[in-house]
Amino acid sequence: MTDLTPTMFDDAVARVRAEVASLHAELVRYGLVVWTGGNVSGRVPGADLFVIKPSGVSYDELAPENMIVCDLDGNVVPGTPGSDRSPSSDTAAHAYVYRNMPEVGGVVHTHSTYAVAWAARGEEIPCVITAMADEFGGPIPVGPFAIIGDDSIGRGIVETLSGHRSRAVLMRNHGPFTIGSSAKDAVKAAVMVEDVARTVHLARQAGELIPIPQVAIDKLYDRYQNVYGQTTDDRR
Amino acid sequence: MTDLTPTMFDDAVARVRAEVASLHAELVRYGLVVWTGGNVSGRVPGADLFVIKPSGVSYDELAPENMIVCDLDGNVVPGTPGSDRSPSSDTAAHAYVYRNMPEVGGVVHTHSTYAVAWAARGEEIPCVITAMADEFGGPIPVGPFAIIGDDSIGRGIVETLSGHRSRAVLMRNHGPFTIGSSAKDAVKAAVMVEDVARTVHLARQAGELIPIPQVAIDKLYDRYQNVYGQTTDDRR
Amino acid sequence: MTDLTPTMFDDAVARVRAEVASLHAELVRYGLVVWTGGNVSGRVPGADLFVIKPSGVSYDELAPENMIVCDLDGNVVPGTPGSDRSPSSDTAAHAYVYRNMPEVGGVVHTHSTYAVAWAARGEEIPCVITAMADEFGGPIPVGPFAIIGDDSIGRGIVETLSGHRSRAVLMRNHGPFTIGSSAKDAVKAAVMVEDVARTVHLARQAGELIPIPQVAIDKLYDRYQNVYGQTTDDRR
C-alpha cells in the first residue's frame, strides 16, 4: 500500500491524523455542522490510504488518536490506532473519490444550511459574485440523488466534478461534498460553498441578479489560482 | 416509587441531575434558547421520577444541585436538593409524557426560531433532505393548540407522537417538544428539528422542493437507526 | 433629589452602576448591538436619578466607574465618577421616560436587526406565538417618527406604552425602546422583542399566520406575570 520506509510512513500518517482532527474545528467555527454531522478526510501522501473521522462522535472529543486509517476501498486498516471504532458512515463515498481522482488530497462533507437548501431544490448556484469566480471558476453544480449503502454517492461526486472547475458539488436532497489538493483545501471549499450559497440565496431573494461576463469569470479564476496568497499552498 | 437500593437510587438521581444540568448548555450552544426559556428533563432509570430544570433561572446558574426531582404527576419530591424552588413551568407536560410513554427517557422543550415559525403557521415540515429522513424518518408533525394550566399540552404531545417515527412535534403557535430514549437523545432531536426547520424554510423560500421517494426515506431511516455511530447509544 | 442617608445613597448608586455596566454585556451576548450602539439605564431607587452608559464608548471598555449619573432632566450630576464624559446621546429620551413613568426602573434602546426591520415599515408585530403572549400580552406597538434633539422620542415612547401591556415599542424608522421594573427587566424585554420580531418575520414569510384567540392571550399573559419563575423578580 506504500513505497515509504516504515518511519516515513508513520510520520506521514501522524501528520494527516493531526491535520484531519484539527480541521474538524473549522467546520464548527464556521457553523457548517451540528451535533456529530459532517466529516473531513485526508489522503496519506505516498500511500493508498486516507484518514477519516469516526462515526457519531462529538466534535469536542475528536483527537488525532481516534481518527481512523482506511484503505482506498474504505476498509479500516487493522491494528492502527482507532481501528476498533467504526469510521464515518460516509467513508465509502470518500474512498470512491480517492480511488478515482488521484489528484484529490482531501474530501469534506457537511449538511451546511444554505448549500443543503439549494440541494433540496436540485438547483445549481449561479456565479454572480467575484469571490465565487475566484474560488470556483463558475457555478456550483448539482449531483444526482443517491443514498448511502453502495458506490452511488461516490460515483455521483466523481462524475459531476471530473473536468469541472468547481471543487464543490451539491448532492441532490443531501448536501455539499468538496474536494481539494489537501484536506485543508477541501475544508476551505466547504467554507466557501456555504458562504456563496448564502450570499446568492439572499441576493436573488430581493430581485434580479446581474450576471458576470464569462470572460471576467475566466480571468478572475485564472488569477486567483495562480497569483493569490504567499505560495502555491495558499492559493487555495 | 423505585425498586432500587438506597445507594443505587442516590447514584441514579445524581447521574441524571448532572446529565440534565449539563445538557442545558447544548441548548445555548446551538442558539435554541434565549434568557431563561427552554427546558430539559430526564427520567431516573428504575424509578417513577424525573429530573427537570427550575423555573426562570439563568442558564449560567444551572448546576446539578439546583435541578429538581419530580414524581410522574409533576410534584416536586420533598426533601430532595432543589425542592425549595419551583420546577419549570412546563413540568406538567413533561410529567404527562413520562406517565404515558414508558419508552421515553428524556423530554426537551424550546422556542427555537425556525421551529416556532412553522408552528405559528400550523404547518408540518416536509421531509425533503436526507438528514431529516435519517433522523426523523419523515415529516415533523404539528400538535394541537393548547395552553399551559392543565394536561392539554402533554396530551397533545403524546397523541401526536405515539406511533409516529418523529421524536419532535411542533405544538401549534407555541414551539417544539422532543422526546428521546435519554435526555441526550431528546436534546439531539431538539437540535436537529431546528436545523431542518431552518434548512427547509430557506429551501422552499427560493422555489419548488424536490420530494424524496418514500422508499428512500424508509431505507435511510432504517439504516440510521440501526447502523450509524459506534454503539446503540450513538445511533441517536 | 433623594431621601436616603449619604451612605445608603452611595450604596444604591454603586449597585445601579454595577448592574447597568454588566447588563450591557447581555446586549452583546444576544447580538442586539454593534460597535458602540445601544444603551441601558437604571433608576437609582429612592432618588430622582438614573445611571446610563457614556456616549460612543466600546462595549469592551464599559465598567461601573465610567457609567454616568444623571438627574431626571437628563443632566449629568457634577462631581460624580464619569461626569467628565458625555452620557449616551439617547439620555434625553431615557430621562423623559423616568420623569413621566414613575413605575419604570429601567430603559433599554437598541438597533436590533429584526425589530428595526418592522420599524422601517412602521408595522406592529402581531401576537401569534405563546411566548409573546406570555411576555408582552399582545402585539408590539409602533411609536411615531421622531428625531433626536428634543423630547419627541421620549414623548413618543411614553404615549405609546402608557396603559399598554407591551414593555416594548418600535419607534418608526428607528428601533426598539423597552421599559421594565428594573434595568434587568428592560434588558429582558429588549432580548425578547428581537426574538419575537425575528420569529414572526420568518413565520409570515412562508405563509398565513394562525392568530391566537384573545382569551388565550389574556390567560397566558396573566399566568406568566403572576406564576412564572421563583419570585416576583423572576417573573419578568
Add this chain to the structure above:
Amino acid sequence: MTDLTPTMFDDAVARVRAEVASLHAELVRYGLVVWTGGNVSGRVPGADLFVIKPSGVSYDELAPENMIVCDLDGNVVPGTPGSDRSPSSDTAAHAYVYRNMPEVGGVVHTHSTYAVAWAARGEEIPCVITAMADEFGGPIPVGPFAIIGDDSIGRGIVETLSGHRSRAVLMRNHGPFTIGSSAKDAVKAAVMVEDVARTVHLARQAGELIPIPQVAIDKLYDRYQNVYGQTTDDRR
C-alpha cells in the same frame, strides 16, 4: 517619502502596524469575513505610506510584525519587516484611494454577506433607518463592475465616493469597500454597512418601506458627525 525624523517615523509605522493588525479581529468578531478574505489598511501619518495585511494569511496568524508597509503606488517597501511576503491582493485598490483621497486615513474591504447581496443586484441601499442617516447621511451607492489587475477598482471607489457623504461603496458583483479618517473609522463603516444592508434587506422583504424625509436625514447626519461620542475621534 516622509518629513518625520527616523525615530518619529519608526514609532508612527509601529503604531499603524499594531492598529491594522488588531483591527482585523473586528472583521472576525462581526462575522464580516471567512477564511483569509477581507483586508484593512491604514495610512502612516506624515508619510506617503500605508500598512496592509499580507495575502492569503489566516486571521489567527495576523500580528503587527507581519503587516506589510507599502508606498502609495502599492509597492512593498524593501527591507521593512514583512517585506518578504506578498501584500493583500487588493493592495492596488487601497493605494489608488490613498493617492487620490488625501483625507482618507484607512480603507477596508470585505465580502460581508448582505452587502455583497445588494452588490450582486447592483442596487444601492436606500436610507430608511435613522442609524443609517447618522452614519452615512443617505443611501449607500453602488460602484462599477471592475476586476482586479489594474486601477479600475480603485478608480471606481474614488469616483463613487468623492463628494458623497457615504464612506461605503458597494462595488458591483464584488462587495463593499469603506474609507475613513483612520483605519478604525473605516472598520466601523464596514461593520455598519453590513448592519444596514442586513436590516434594510429584511425590512423590504416583508413589505413597503417608509422613507425618511430628506430634512430629517440631513439633521441626523449633521448631529451625529458633530455631537456624538466623547471627542472628534469617537464621532465616527
